[in-house]
Amino acid sequence: MLSRCFRSISIVPRNFIPITLSHYISKPQNNIPFHRIKASLSSVSTLTCIRPNTVTFQVRSIATVVDSVAGFGEVVVGPQRKYYFLGGKGGVGKTSCAASLAVKFAHHGHPTIVISTDPAHSLSDSFAQDLTGGVLVPVEGLNSPLFALEIDPERAKEDFRSASQKNGGSAVKDFMNNMGLGMLANQLGELKLGELLDTPPPGLDEAIAISKVMQFVESPQYSMFSRIVFDTAPTGHTLRLLSLPDFLDASIGKVMKLKQKLASATSAIKSVLGKAEEQQDVPDKLEQLRKRMTKVRDLFRDSNTTEFVIVTIPSVMAINESSRLHASLRKEHVPVQRLIVNQILPPSTSDCKFCTTKRKDQMRAIDMIKNDPELANLKIIQAPLVDLEIRGIPALKYMGNMVWT
Numbered sequence: 001m002l003s004r005c006f007r008s009i010s011i012v013p014r015n016f017i018p019i020t021l022s023h024y025i026s027k028p029q030n031n032i033p034f035h036r037i038k039a040s041l042s043s044v045s046t047l048t049c050i051r052p053n054t055v056t057f058q059v060r061s062i063a064t065v066v067d068s069v070a071g072f073g074e075v076v077v078g079p080q081r082k083y084y085f086l087g088g089k090g091g092v093g094k095t096s097c098a099a100s101l102a103v104k105f106a107h108h109g110h111p112t113i114v115i116s117t118d119p120a121h122s123l124s125d126s127f128a129q130d131l132t133g134g135v136l137v138p139v140e141g142l143n144s145p146l147f148a149l150e151i152d153p154e155r156a157k158e159d160f161r162s163a164s165q166k167n168g169g170s171a172v173k174d175f176m177n178n179m180g181l182g183m184l185a186n187q188l189g190e191l192k193l194g195e196l197l198d199t200p201p202p203g204l205d206e207a208i209a210i211s212k213v214m215q216f217v218e219s220p221q222y223s224m225f226s227r228i229v230f231d232t233a234p235t236g237h238t239l240r241l242l243s244l245p246d247f248l249d250a251s252i253g254k255v256m257k258l259k260q261k262l263a264s265a266t267s268a269i270k271s272v273l274g275k276a277e278e279q280q281d282v283p284d285k286l287e288q289l290r291k292r293m294t295k296v297r298d299l300f301r302d303s304n305t306t307e308f309v310i311v312t313i314p315s316v317m318a319i320n321e322s323s324r325l326h327a328s329l330r331k332e333h334v335p336v337q338r339l340i341v342n343q344i345l346p347p348s349t350s351d352c353k354f355c356t357t358k359r360k361d362q363m364r365a366i367d368m369i370k371n372d373p374e375l376a377n378l379k380i381i382q383a384p385l386v387d388l389e390i391r392g393i394p395a396l397k398y399m400g401n402m403v404w405t
């Protein structure tokens with residue numbers, strides 16, 4: 001019956017999205033132009049056609065939402081490369097929002113990469129495709145170029161460890177001890193270098209992973225990609241990630257100063273002993289790492305190229321965490337404009353007490369946003385809880401059309 005209704009969809013008031021995800025997926029031929037039909041939270045859901053091809057509709061429950069403040073026009077415009085980070089509390093829908101944005105960018109002609117920096121990846125699950133392996137994998141089922149990358153944090157950490165140990169870690173310490181420069185070795189100890197290298201702080205793997213991403217996105221081979229979407233780890237992890245470039249920059253700077261001192265001490269000893277000067281090391285990996293850290297930090301802060309979109313759900317706990325996240329992002333000078341409030345229960349017209357109470361509870365939580373000094377000025381994007389899990393390209397397209405209007 002619904003399929004007959006769709007023939008008359010153009011006369012439906014602009015404020016409705018009258019189908020459910022399950023219907024969208026099962027009847028793709030009836031896909032309707034979402035850009036023409038937006039719903040407000042006060043509207044009700046599943047649209048039932050009483051008489052086909054007429055303006056008479058009975059609105060039941062379930063359907064959909066969306067305040068048209070997402071401004072997809074703003075994020076899609078311009079051929080120059082832009083970076084979007086999607087982050088928030090665990091399980092709120094970061095991956096679904098990131099993957100759906102990436103699909104939508106690709107659909108609008110932007111060659112796009114979606115990257116998961118969450119050690120517990122779910123991009124493969126979200127796209128319902130195997131995207132593992134730590135390399136760029138083409139996403140299937142789209143006519144436009146979209147690639148995905150699930151970063152392998154263990155491999156990245158290993159790379160960092162071996163680079164650092166070869167260049168500034170235990171090899172340096174041993175060398176200093178052999179040269180009778182134990183005092184310098186002690187200073188190195190004070191810097192807790194060993195701790196940094198042997199038991200990297202949480203988030204280091206992610207920072208290194210992002211610096212690796214920087215390395216390959218800077219290469220001309222990848223210059224064609226105009227949108228890079230990051231699906232980040234839950235809040236705590238991501239905050240550590242954002243503050244790490246500064247921390248590492250400072251730590252690596254200290255290590256490098258020590259290395260310089262060590263190099264001049266070594267060459268002084270060698271010249272006294274009359275030994276030939278050794279060839280200078282090939283490019284110092286620590287210096288490379290430091291440069292990449294600086295680039296990551298600058299990238300995080302540039303509002304012309306970067307936006308961090310906070311994703312939340314309508315619960316007091318999630319909104320409080322989003323508020324703290326925004327405060328921390330502001331402190332790190334990371335540009336934030338939008339807050340997605342995901343998984344909002346549509347109004348219930350049935351006598352389901354659970355649904356009514358739950359929705360009231362959610363509405364109270366949403367009201368908190370308006371009074372929260374950190375969140376009140378953000379553009380709020382409301383997205384409904386849909387009737388199926390968001391998995392696979394059709395579901396991601398559906399989600400994209402709901403969220404990114």
Ligand SMILES: Nc1ncnc2c1ncn2[C@@H]1O[C@H](COP(=O)(O)OP(=O)(O)OP(=O)(O)O)[C@@H](O)[C@H]1O
Nearest residue numbers: 090091092093094095096122343384385386389390
């Ligand atoms: N609006 C929605 N309606 C229905 N299901 C949703 C919605 N948004 C997300 N989901 C589902 O919720 C689950 C969690 O979503 P997702 O993996 O995107 O969250 P996440 O924040 O990335 O989680 P994690 O922190 O574990 O990485 C998934 O099963 C997803 O399909």
